[in-house]
Amino acid sequence: MKLITVAGPPSSGKTSVILKTIEALGQPAGSVGVVKFDSLTSFDHQRYDEEQIPNQTAFAGKICPDHFFVSNVEGAVEWGLKKGLSVLVTESAGLCNRCSPYVNGILSVCVIDNLSGINTPRKIGPMLKYADIVVVTKGDIVSQAEREVFAFNIREVNASATVLFVNGITGQGAVMLARHWQDAPEIQTLRDRKLRFTMPAAICSYCTGETRIGEIYQMGMVRRVEFDDV
Amino acid sequence: MKPIDYVAEVSSVPLGEILRRYPLVADYLANIRLNGVDETRTLPEVLEDIDEDMLEEFGLDREEVIYHLSAFLAAFSPVKSSVDEISSITILGGRDKVGRPEMVELTVTPGEVVSIVGPTGSGKSRLLEDIECLAQRDTPTARQILINGSVPDVNKRFTSGGKLVAQLSQNMNFVVDLTVQEFLEMHAKSRMISDSAPVVEKCFAVANALAGEKFTPGTKVTQLSGGQSRSLMIADTALLSSSPIILIDELENAGLDRREAIKLLIGNEKIVFISTHDPLLALRANKRIVIRNGGIAKVIETTAEEEQTLRKIEAIDSILLDIRNQIRGGGFVTKDSVPEFQER
Ligand SMILES: Nc1ncnc2c1ncn2[C@@H]1O[C@H](COP(=O)(O)OP(=O)(O)OP(=O)(O)O)[C@@H](O)[C@H]1O
Ligand SMILES: Nc1nc2c(ncn2[C@@H]2O[C@H](COP(=O)(O)OP(=O)(O)O)[C@@H](O)[C@H]2O)c(=O)[nH]1
Ligand SMILES: [Mg+2]
Ligand SMILES: [Mg+2]
Ligand SMILES: [Zn+2]
Ligand SMILES: [Zn+2]
Numbered sequence: 001m002k003l004i005t006v007a008g009p010p011s012s013g014k015t016s017v018i019l020k021t022i023e024a025l026g027q028p029a030g031s032v033g034v035v036k037f038d039s040l041t042s043f044d045h046q047r048y049d050e051e052q053i054p055n056q057t058a059f060a061g062k063i064c065p066d067h068f069f070v071s072n073v074e075g076a077v078e079w080g081l082k083k084g085l086s087v088l089v090t091e092s093a094g095l096c097n098r099c100s101p102y103v104n105g106i107l108s109v110c111v112i113d114n115l116s117g118i119n120t121p122r123k124i125g126p127m128l129k130y131a132d133i134v135v136v137t138k139g140d141i142v143s144q145a146e147r148e149v150f151a152f153n154i155r156e157v158n159a160s161a162t163v164l165f166v167n168g169i170t171g172q173g174a175v176m177l178a179r180h181w182q183d184a185p186e187i188q189t190l191r192d193r194k195l196r197f198t199m200p201a202a203i204c205s206y207c208t209g210e211t212r213i214g215e216i217y218q219m220g221m222v223r224r225v226e227f228d229d230v
Numbered sequence: 231m232k233p234i235d236y237v238a239e240v241s242s243v244p245l246g247e248i249l250r251r252y253p254l255v256a257d258y259l260a261n262i263r264l265n266g267v268d269e270t271r272t273l274p275e276v277l278e279d280i281d282e283d284m285l286e287e288f289g290l291d292r293e294e295v296i297y298h299l300s301a302f303l304a305a306f307s308p309v310k311s312s313v314d315e316i317s318s319i320t321i322l323g324g325r326d327k328v329g330r331p332e333m334v335e336l337t338v339t340p341g342e343v344v345s346i347v348g349p350t351g352s353g354k355s356r357l358l359e360d361i362e363c364l365a366q367r368d369t370p371t372a373r374q375i376l377i378n379g380s381v382p383d384v385n386k387r388f389t390s391g392g393k394l395v396a397q398l399s400q401n402m403n404f405v406v407d408l409t410v411q412e413f414l415e416m417h418a419k420s421r422m423i424s425d426s427a428p429v430v431e432k433c434f435a436v437a438n439a440l441a442g443e444k445f446t447p448g449t450k451v452t453q454l455s456g457g458q459s460r461s462l463m464i465a466d467t468a469l470l471s472s473s474p475i476i477l478i479d480e481l482e483n484a485g486l487d488r489r490e491a492i493k494l495l496i497g498n499e500k501i502v503f504i505s506t507h508d509p510l511l512a513l514r515a516n517k518r519i520v521i522r523n524g525g526i527a528k529v530i531e532t533t534a535e536e537e538q539t540l541r542k543i544e545a546i547d548s549i550l551l552d553i554r555n556q557i558r559g560g561g562f563v564t565k566d567s568v569p570e571f572q573e574r
Contacts, residue, residue: 024368100289115405117406118406118416122260122261125288126289130289139397140401141401141402141403141405142402142403142404142405143402143404143459143463143466144396144397144402144463144466144467144471144473145413145417145463145470145471146404148417148421149416149420152420155305155306156302156306157261159301159302159304159305159306172359172363173362173363175363175368175369176363179368
């Protein structure tokens, strides 16, 4: 199974981009699934259900969704494997703009939108800096010049990332992203892989600098999702 | 140049001198809150006094800053990108909406304008999309796009992002809160044009010439009218965008001088595709692609007769324009406003 992590500020277009990219992947129905990590409420599952995409939603409650992501991504991977998925996509909305829910060796996608302001790329920290691919949405409503400057500001923060423009509504550009997803490595487990960057201070072992994935490394306030039995 | 090639320089040259050599480094330092440091010292010396916790917020430690800045310099080093050297683009036919094959192979070179015509919903915008993503038989139309006669290399397709292709459409607006002057300067800076004043000035003058109503450099871009915005976008795309291919989706009724706009784009050796319902734009192109039911039905070269007739159509258009101006100016339309012509 391939694992793709998609992060980005709320309403940047993550769900839209994921849906269009799954369509562009052209895999058999039901073989690409999504796990959504959110804080309080989420309506994304309705959109995934509509497209008959196997999905699970996990609510972080008081915990930063990105911290919550690390404590549960292993379970998500197990769910995906049991479900027989060929691609599992995780969607999480960083709320603090500081966390980067990216794991070494796992394709990491950051979604930001052109409307959020020309200097936004300079304000988003590790979530942008550590991404392999930066997807820019909502280019359909701003000028070419603003798109170019936005992309330039992204490159100033993350010079090595691939910057792609995807229209979350029409799906224009999703073909390119799908190509990158197809090249993502196959994995069996995430155990012992490391986060690309430590999460900022909060309340669990990952808050204190732990980067290894696995139950034995988790301490403090850890909530675990009950994934459906398959 | 590779990142490693900059490490020695970044480690040993005082910051002030680095900033003089690479002005963009000011942005880099500002992005990690290192602006306003002592510029007579080298970066490693400056970093000695910086709190590691602060750097960590940005996902860096002292050593990484050196390498990260080197990578930054490498990424922005002025290489002659191959993107600029486009001599042709070729569209190889795929299939229409019901799966019938398109029997076309169309090659377009810089300075050429191709219009795309067809009924609403026929697939004009779809063709523009195929060009934008350099389709390789992997879109619903199964078309393939070649650059300079061959399959574009994977890297260009993947990393160029919007670089190869610039897009303009009716729905696009300015959203940034800047004046026209500031806006053009910002764009020029991102193109790393060292002396931006002449091109900014030219861009402003050209945009104003295209627009029906004039505007000043101090006008906020968000306050420009539809026609003024379109004019500025076209001038900016022609003169300040690096992309050699321009895709235009419907620019009709925009209150700008369409003939001059097209001339400007051709003059700057761009390859232009323009989807349109406007006969003037369609005929001003060298060729036009006729789309029917999702497929390319025909490619027509504008004939000599059409070019002749275009003059007449332009005359009709300018009559309409005069009438529009008369009405706008609060005047009356008289019989003499329209010259005699044969009834059909
Ligand atoms: N060859 C094709 N195969 C499958 N679908 C196609 C094909 N060509 C076009 N389509 C689809 O048909 C729909 C309408 O096409 P499109 O939006 O490009 O029309 P248009 O000519 O731009 O219309 P308008 O003039 O109203 O802007 C789109 O969803 C497009 O993806
Ligand atoms: N105009 C435009 N709107 C978009 C685009 N991508 C997403 N949207 C809209 O932005 C809103 C938020 O998108 P969503 O995918 O739910 O964002 P998420 O919270 O990051 O998952 C929705 O109303 C989308 O329809 C785009 O490329 N262009
Ligand atoms: Mg979402
Ligand atoms: Mg259209
Ligand atoms: Zn967080
Ligand atoms: Zn934590």
